[in-house]
Amino acid sequence: xxxxxxxxxxKPVGGDVADNMLLVEFIRETLxxxxxxxxCDTSQCGACVVHVDGKAVKSCTMLAAAADGAEVTTIEGVAxxxxxxxxxxxxxxxxxxxxxxxxGMIMSGIDMVNRYKAEGKTLDEAAxxxxxxxxxxxxTGYHNIVKSISQAAGEM
Amino acid sequence: xSQGIGAAVxxxxxxxxxxxxxKYTDDIRMENQxxxxxxxxxxxxxxxxxxxxxxxxxxxxxxxILNGAELTGDGxxxxxxxxxxxxxxxxxxxxxxxxxxxxxxxxxxxxxxxxVIAETNAQARAAAEAVDIDYEELPVxxxxxxxxxxxxxxxxxxxxxxxxxxxxxxENEATEAALAGAAHITKMDITNxxxxxxxxxxxxxxxxxxxxxxxxxxxxxxQNPHVARLVLSAFYNVxxxxxxxxxxxxxxxxxxxxxxxxxxxxxxxxxSMKTNRSVKWTSDRTEAFLTDAHGRDHVxxxxxxxxxxxxxxxxxxxxxxxxxxxxxxxxxxxPTYLYATLLSGTYNIPNIYCEVLGVYTNTVPVDAYRGxxxxxxxxxxxxxxxxxxxxxxxxxxDLRNINFIREFPHQTPVIMNxxxxxxxxxxxxxxxxxxxAGFGARKAESAMRGKLRGIGMSCYIEACGIAxxxxxxxxxxxxGLWESAEVRMNPVGTIEVLTGSHSHGQGHETTxxxxxxxxxxxxxxxxxxxxxxxxxxQFGMGTYGSRSGPVGMSAIVKALDKLEVKxxxxxxxxxxxxxxxxxxxxxxxxxxxxxxxLAWHEVGLAAYTGHNLPEGMEPGLKEGAFYDPLNFTFPMGxxxxxVEVDPQTGKTEILKFVASDDFGTxxxxxxxxxxxxxxxxxxxxxxxxxxxxxxxxGQQLSASYMDYAMPRADDLPDFDxxxxxxxxxxxxxGMKGCGEAGAIGTPPAVINAITDAIGNNDLSMPATPAKxxxxxxxxxxxAE
Ligand code: FES
Ligand code: FES
Numbered sequence: 007x008x009x010x011x012x013x014x015x016x017k018p019v020g021g022d023v024a025d026n027m028l029l030v031e032f033i034r035e036t037l038x039x040x041x042x043x044x045x046c047d048t049s050q051c052g053a054c055v056v057h058v059d060g061k062a063v064k065s066c067t068m069l070a071a072a073a074d075g076a077e078v079t080t081i082e083g084v085a086x087x088x089x090x091x092x093x094x095x096x097x098x099x100x101x102x103x104x105x106x107x108x109x110g111m112i113m114s115g116i117d118m119v120n121r122y123k124a125e126g127k128t129l130d131e132a133a134x135x136x137x138x139x140x141x142x143x144x145x146t147g148y149h150n151i152v153k154s155i156s157q158a159a160g161e162m
Numbered sequence: 163x164s165q166g167i168g169a170a171v172x173x174x175x176x177x178x179x180x181x182x183x184x185k186y187t188d189d190i191r192m193e194n195q196x197x198x199x200x201x202x203x204x205x206x207x208x209x210x211x212x213x214x215x216x217x218x219x220x221x222x223x224x225x226x227i228l229n230g231a232e233l234t235g236d237g238x239x240x241x242x243x244x245x246x247x248x249x250x251x252x253x254x255x256x257x258x259x260x261x262x263x264x265x266x267x268x269x270x271x272x273x274x275x276x277x278v279i280a281e282t283n284a285q286a287r288a289a290a291e292a293v294d295i296d297y298e299e300l301p302v303x304x305x306x307x308x309x310x311x312x313x314x315x316x317x318x319x320x321x322x323x324x325x326x327x328x329x330x331x332x333e334n335e336a337t338e339a340a341l342a343g344a345a346h347i348t349k350m351d352i353t354n355x356x357x358x359x360x361x362x363x364x365x366x367x368x369x370x371x372x373x374x375x376x377x378x379x380x381x382x383x384x385q386n387p388h389v390a391r392l393v394l395s396a397f398y399n400v401x402x403x404x405x406x407x408x409x410x411x412x413x414x415x416x417x418x419x420x421x422x423x424x425x426x427x428x429x430x431x432x433x434s435m436k437t438n439r440s441v442k443w444t445s446d447r448t449e450a451f452l453t454d455a456h457g458r459d460h461v462x463x464x465x466x467x468x469x470x471x472x473x474x475x476x477x478x479x480x481x482x483x484x485x486x487x488x489x490x491x492x493x494x495x496x497p498t499y500l501y502a503t504l505l506s507g508t509y510n511i512p513n514i515y516c517e518v519l520g521v522y523t524n525t526v527p528v529d530a531y532r533g534x535x536x537x538x539x540x541x542x543x544x545x546x547x548x549x550x551x552x553x554x555x556x557x558x559x560d561l562r563n564i565n566f567i568r569e570f571p572h573q574t575p576v577i578m579n580x581x582x583x584x585x586x587x588x589x590x591x592x593x594x595x596x597x598x599a600g601f602g603a604r605k606a607e608s609a610m611r612g613k614l615r616g617i618g619m620s621c622y623i624e625a626c627g628i629a630x631x632x633x634x635x636x637x638x639x640x641x642g643l644w645e646s647a648e649v650r651m652n653p654v655g656t657i658e659v660l661t662g663s664h665s666h667g668q669g670h671e672t673t674x675x676x677x678x679x680x681x682x683x684x685x686x687x688x689x690x691x692x693x694x695x696x697x698x699x700q701f702g703m704g705t706y707g708s709r710s711g712p713v714g715m716s717a718i719v720k721a722l723d724k725l726e727v728k729x730x731x732x733x734x735x736x737x738x739x740x741x742x743x744x745x746x747x748x749x750x751x752x753x754x755x756x757x758x759x760l761a762w763h764e765v766g767l768a769a770y771t772g773h774n775l776p777e778g779m780e781p782g783l784k785e786g787a788f789y790d791p792l793n794f795t796f797p798m799g800x801x802x803x804x805v806e807v808d809p810q811t812g813k814t815e816i817l818k819f820v821a822s823d824d825f826g827t828x829x830x831x832x833x834x835x836x837x838x839x840x841x842x843x844x845x846x847x848x849x850x851x852x853x854x855x856x857x858x859x860g861q862q863l864s865a866s867y868m869d870y871a872m873p874r875a876d877d878l879p880d881f882d883x884x885x886x887x888x889x890x891x892x893x894x895x896g897m898k899g900c901g902e903a904g905a906i907g908t909p910p911a912v913i914n915a916i917t918d919a920i921g922n923n924d925l926s927m928p929a930t931p932a933k934x935x936x937x938x939x940x941x942x943x944x945a946e
Contacts, residue, residue: 046867048868084181089180098172103667104413104415107414144361147842149839
């Protein structure tokens with residue numbers, strides 16, 4: 007057991023967690039923020055992506071204890087009153103069907119746009135497809151996800 | 163902007179999904195909730211000699227460990243297959259018993275033997291590992307070939323030779339005679355690779371037992387909660403229907419794999435009663451690979467005969483279909499009535515004969531996966547005709563064209579009666595969009611870069627809108643395949659539509675509301691779609707086989723018809739006009755040619771106050787309907803795929819993919835195109851990436867995303883999706899269905915393109931770089 011403290015979606019949270027508790031379990035089961043999903047057990051699908059200190063992280067591959075002291079943002083913390091441009095873009099472009107992969111896609115999409123912006127690179131459709139290597143969607147065939155991220159990249 | 167039929171309205175349901183507020187089964191947590199874990203067989207075929215739970219029971223948090231003997235002792239019934247197939251010789255199919263928890267034998271790796279209930283998920287899983295089972299390993303038959311070999315192990319006592327059935331359709335003698343007179347015969351051996359459906363949300367169940375009421379509630383990842391309740395009640399004896407509520411909340415994709423009622427849901431319900439606790443189970447991905455029903459897995463020998471002019475004279479098909487270890491709910495129908503009935507494709511084929519051997523193996527049960535039988539048929543027909551064109555030196559488009567069916571209705575030799583379509587028009591549209599004519603120049607350009615370019619098409623047809631109840635009943639279906647709807651208009655004028663269809667990505671909350679908006683001119687935001695709860699919706703057959711449009715929406719239309727009749731009567735009375743002069747538009751009720759008008763809510767209020775109703779009219783505005791389709795519907799289309807192969811590595815890149823479909827009437831083109839995109843991606847997955855592999859001893863070698871190649875974004879191109887619609891003539895909106903088309907039409911288009919590029923027709927799915935490289939080099943070697 008370790009005692010941890012972190013900020014999740016701007017709110018301080020904490021508690022005693024088992025040493026083998028994953029960050030995704032802490033988010034879903036302890037904090038009951040169920041927008042972050044679990045789609046695999048081998049760190050491939052990206053349904054669990056959150057931001058830890060501003061960077062996209064697969065929360066199924068990080069221990070809760072390792073996030074001690076971090077700033078965590080989950081899908082529930084992305085909208086700031088209005089929908090985030092990435093969230094809106096997914097609606098505009100029909101970038102989701104069942105919605106299960108969507109939180110991870112949106113979190114990865116935001117991170118991707120931020121990184122490319124910071125590095126002054128253009129995020130074209132080929133780059134988006136390449137960047138989505140770690141996010142699996144079974145419903146959309148990615149076509150509209152790529153369009154969504156592309157639209158948001160222009161608006162963010 | 164119109165929100166009615168044909169409008170690309172943005173989805174109403176997106177807000178909750180994009181903000182993390184979707185409510186999936188695993189998001190539910192009950193007070194007093196315990197967790198279930200299953201003890202699963204590590205052997206593909208083994209006798210269970212004894213189960214020792216003593217060490218596990220002593221572990222922290224363990225509440226109960228229950229086994230199959232206790233389950234059957236409590237009268238829980240065996241899992242059924244809902245479609246009875248009769249063999250050639252008139253004998254019924256050989257269905258082996260399937261208990262939710264195996265008793266004497268396990269028959270595939272993952273077969274559940276016991277259920278552990280504990281306070282936490284981790285405790286349940288730890289205890290499941292500590293259950294000590296003495297297995298006696300038996301010889302394994304993990305493939306069709308192994309199960310049909312001499313001396314193969316007997317998987318079920320009552321299925322000699324592991325044969326489930328030996329079924330046939332069509333005229334054998336006439337087909338043989340036609341082939342005997344053919345000018346050219348194309349022969350092929352074709353394998354349809356085994357797939358795992360892989361919806362991104364793993365299956366999950368929360369079973370809640372209320373001992374005071376002797377009542378059960380099941381939250382579950384289901385495409386058809388009413389069917390789940392029906393079989394849980396009528397066949398598995400969990401509880402009578404009025405004591406069992408099944409809720410399928412937000413469901414993260416299904417693709418067929420969430421139609422079935424699996425052992426886990428049955429065991430969780432029963433365990434919740436045994437322990438008097440709410441019991442939750444959520445599959446992890448490995449468990450999903452090990453236990454979700456797989457799809458496809460056919461091996462086929464076929465011969466197609468042509469006359470001098472290239473007209474098809476006969477088609478003879480012999481297929482072996484892998485059922486896995488047990489017969490899942492729809493499994494028996496997939497390689498028979500959902501497969502062989504589509505072997506006429508889009509072509510005029512006077513003689514067809516097909517025989518299908520259903521076979522047990524020591525693998526996960528195989529059942530419907532997106533397309534279910536129709537992708538297998540379309541792959542076969544479209545590979546055959548393409549190959550025939552190459553063999554006869556004919557243009558593949560021309561050969562298709564001279565064989566296209568042009569007059570409707572068209573009765574095929576294999577049951578189906580096609581109602582409509584413009585097959586050539588669709589193909590021509592796709593060819594223009596793909597710049598078929600300019601392919602030669604592009605191929606030459608690729609060749610200059612040392613690359614091999616290929617182009618391939620498929621002109622698929624499929625059958626949706628399952629299905630006329632009496633017709634499927636006569637073919638062995640255990641249920642009717644109608645759909646129900648109820649439309650309630652509230653006193654304030656808002657509308658609720660209760661439907662037996664279930665949305666798990668299809669966007670019903672938007673499209674179904676559009677049908678109402680189209681009828682009355684009310685905004686879709688004032689229409690609420692209610693689905694997925696057996697306590698709210700009276701009954702329904704659920705969503706699969708692209709039936710929610712043609713069947714589900716037709717039921718809504720029927721209910722709207724009845725509601726409209728009442729609204730007109732009431733309005734005519736209130737406005738002192740004749741019913742014939744009442745016009746409903748823009749959410750108002752008017753008298754034609756006058757300025758008399760009722761606001762929408764005034765109609766609602768009048769109906770519910772009942773102060774001033776026409777003589778004999780009941781208060782309220784609520785109408786229901788059951789819609790039983792008159793025929794299947796027949797979506798068809800032409801897909802064209804253009805690829806470039808790197809001869810050094812065998813790597814194939816899809817450069818262009820055009821889909822031109824005839825779905826009949828389209829409610830929301832944005833959503834329909836999205837369905838096509840997803841279907842194409844799954845079709846490309848089957849053609850180039852995905853395959854479930856077993857070792858000879860029945861271990862699944864592809865049970866994780868490290869080993870099973872799911873399509874990623876950079877495996878796929880942008881898709882060019884077009885429509886060329888002829889309305890369906892047998893349902894009120896003219897809809898054909900669009901959910902499965904992509905998965906059905908894509909694999910042959912891709913393989914026709916790759917084989918065109920490499921100049922070797924001998925290539926099986928998935929066409930991985932290694933296989934393409936080998937095929938390319940064997941072709942080169944053969945030519946040298
Ligand atoms: S759940 Fe984290 S990558 Fe799949
Ligand atoms: S929308 Fe269903 S998995 Fe992506």
